[in-house]
Amino acid sequence: MSSSLPVDAIKVASDKHPKPSDVRYQYGTAGFRTLGKLLDSVLFRVGILAALRSKRLDGKTIGVMVTASHNPEPDNGVKLVDPRGEMLEASWEAHATTLSNASTTDAFIEALETLVQTAKIDLSKPARVVYARDTRPSGPSLVNALEDGFKAIGAEARDAGVTTTPILHYFVRAINTKGTPYSYGEDSEEGYFTKLGQALKKLVAGRPPVSPLLIDCANGVGAIAAKTLAAHLGDTLPIVLENTAITTEGALNNACGADFVKTSQKLPPSLSNVLKPGQRACSLDGDADRLIYFYLDERGSFHMLDGDKIAGLVAAFIVEQVKIAGLEEQVKVGVVQTAYANGASTKYLQERLPVKCVPTGVKHLHHAAERYDVGVYFEANGHGTVLFSDDTQATLRDYQPSTPAQSRALENLVSLTELINQTVGDALSDMLLVETVLSHKSYTGVEWDSLYVDLPNRLVKVVVSDRNSFKTEDAERRLVSPPGLQSKIDGLVNRYQGGRSFVRPSGTEDVVRVYAEANIRTQADELAFRVAGLVYDEAGGDPASRPKEFL
Numbered sequence: 255m256s257s258s259l260p261v262d263a264i265k266v267a268s269d270k271h272p273k274p275s276d277v278r279y280q281y282g283t284a285g286f287r288t289l290g291k292l293l294d295s296v297l298f299r300v301g302i303l304a305a306l307r308s309k310r311l312d313g314k315t316i317g318v319m320v321t322a323s324h325n326p327e328p329d330n331g332v333k334l335v336d337p338r339g340e341m342l343e344a345s346w347e348a349h350a351t352t353l354s355n356a357s358t359t360d361a362f363i364e365a366l367e368t369l370v371q372t373a374k375i376d377l378s379k380p381a382r383v384v385y386a387r388d389t390r391p392s393g394p395s396l397v398n399a400l401e402d403g404f405k406a407i408g409a410e411a412r413d414a415g416v417t418t419t420p421i422l423h424y425f426v427r428a429i430n431t432k433g434t435p436y437s438y439g440e441d442s443e444e445g446y447f448t449k450l451g452q453a454l455k456k457l458v459a460g461r462p463p464v465s466p467l468l469i470d471c472a473n474g475v476g477a478i479a480a481k482t483l484a485a486h487l488g489d490t491l492p493i494v495l496e497n498t499a500i501t502t503e504g505a506l507n508n509a510c511g512a513d514f515v516k517t518s519q520k521l522p523p524s525l526s527n528v529l530k531p532g533q534r535a536c537s538l539d540g541d542a543d544r545l546i547y548f549y550l551d552e553r554g555s556f557h558m559l560d561g562d563k564i565a566g567l568v569a570a571f572i573v574e575q576v577k578i579a580g581l582e583e584q585v586k587v588g589v590v591q592t593a594y595a596n597g598a599s600t601k602y603l604q605e606r607l608p609v610k611c612v613p614t615g616v617k618h619l620h621h622a623a624e625r626y627d628v629g630v631y632f633e634a635n636g637h638g639t640v641l642f643s644d645d646t647q648a649t650l651r652d653y654q655p656s657t658p659a660q661s662r663a664l665e666n667l668v669s670l671t672e673l674i675n676q677t678v679g680d681a682l683s684d685m686l687l688v689e690t691v692l693s694h695k696s697y698t699g700v701e702w703d704s705l706y707v708d709l710p711n712r713l714v715k716v717v718v719s720d721r722n723s724f725k726t727e728d729a730e731r732r733l734v735s736p737p738g739l740q741s742k743i744d745g746l747v748n749r750y751q752g753g754r755s756f757v758r759p760s761g762t763e764d765v766v767r768v769y770a771e772a773n774i775r776t777q778a779d780e781l782a783f784r785v786a787g788l789v790y791d792e793a794g795g796d797p798a799s800r801p802k803e804f805l
């Protein structure tokens with residue numbers, strides 16, 4: 255290795271970004287995430303880590319996104335994006351955690367030296383990064399800290415400004431594939447919107463015009479991106495934007511957005527005088543990587559179409575197009591879900607194609623989906639995408655259709671590979687995907703919703719003394735610890751018709767989550783309440799979080 259760390263420059267800069275002594279950071283499933291005001295030292299250090307990751311990968315461009323997604327406005331966070339636009343490799347999550355917790359500048363330098371040795375980083379390689387942030391007020395100062403990290407180590411850094419998480423992922427892949435046979439598109443926002451817009455136009459050519467779609471932008475960065483997208487789409491898809499107050503303090507994700515809709519199973523109050531019965535609507539989250547659809551029926555009742563409904567709609571459509579194209583033998587479609595998927599969705603999908611259940615967390619879903627020719631994955635909360643393997647994309651390129659119907663279906667499949675952001679869940683791309691299928695099937699929300707009927711379900715949290723004492727197996731569907739608890743849960747579940755319940759420690763909050771579903775609402779609520787009670791009693795629950803009756 256021909257060069258060494260610029261220790262002096264890093265020392266001077268690091269002293270300007272001291273680590274608070276009383277905070278312990280963790281790079282979890284969503285990167286670092288906590289109050290924005292606690293993250294200055296983390297951002298500086300992540301700047302250096304991203305540069306080292308790039309050097310380790312021979313100067314490939316690494317992405318850095320500053321966001322806290324659907325969390326409230328005072329929170330912020332940061333996560334790294336690997337060269338193909340996917341999440342940071344798991345082994346580096348531990349490096350991120352170690353660096354962020356070094357208590358002093360000297361300890362930080364020492365941790366860096368160790369990382370360079372153990373990860374065999376050739377410091378003579380170039381470091382290239384691209385970074386962006388969402389609209390949070392704490393964003394600009396955190397980006398300054400990040401830039402100080404880039405400067406200290408001498409990285410070539412490109413500022414992608416204020417944009418969505420999935421657009422940043424798109425940039426990373428586009429930059430790293432530029433000029434190769436796997437070119438992913440122009441590495442600009444214009445390139446992204448043009449790619450999506452053109453694909454949609456091809457997919458819905460000749461279909462009847464559709465009524466306007468209302469988008470709840472969560473008062474976040476999705477408002478900016480959706481506005482640009484609407485301009486690119488023109489009459490192809492008329493769009494009405496709501497909750498676009500990106501500069502109003504406290505508005506972000508507040509009583510609106512995908513997480514609000516999914517968690518409360520309610521219409522955002524801000525839309526109550528805006529949304530007309532029968533009109534299609536959807537909510538993005540604060541960084542526009544989650545999507546939840548909904549509509550009001552004729553009586554004004556609210557109906558939600560979550561990530562499971564999206565997976566059902568999309569997977570069935572892709573299977574149908576593959577069949578019409580005559581590619582059934584060559585192209586196998588599969589679906590990946592987590593235990594939080596509604597049991598009715600799993601049943602609906604299993605009757606049509608292979609379905610795999612994996613532990614919570616996008617990286618698990620993404621990796622499992624990569625094993626199919628076409629892998630559809632969605633979390634119930636609305637985060638997901640569709641992956642077409644390289645072999646499948648080559649099959650689609652080389653296939654010779656023998657009828658006009660085959661030819662049209664083949665074109666549709668090729669256009670889907672362009673429309674779908676295959677790097678990560680992307681609310682805007684997923685929205686165009688849903689709109690494509692609705693247009694092809696001539697479905698309104700009502701018809702889509704009736705593909706299957708959701709089982710009533712309830713998700714609750716219990717604060718316990720040590721959530722790490724909860725260990726699971728079978729893709730988090732069964733507890734192995736605390737010992738004996740699972741058989742008690744089984745005993746309860748057996749008493750409920752259509753009953754299912756599981757318990758797991760959260761990866762993002764200091765709580766244990768309890769999920770339950772059953773054939774009728776009151777039974778699902780009661781089962782959740784009883785299982786939460788078991789957890790509370792077994793694990794020394796905090797009296798403040800003693801499960802309350804939901805009935």
Ligand code: NG1
Nearest residue numbers: 283284614615633635760761762763
């Ligand atoms: P945890 O806190 O581990 O349940 C939550 C979501 C995940 C995922 C991550 C990352 C639920 C029940 N859990 O994980 O699906 O989105 O946050 O943001 O929705």
Ligand code: ZN
Nearest residue numbers: 323539541543
């Ligand atoms: Zn998000």
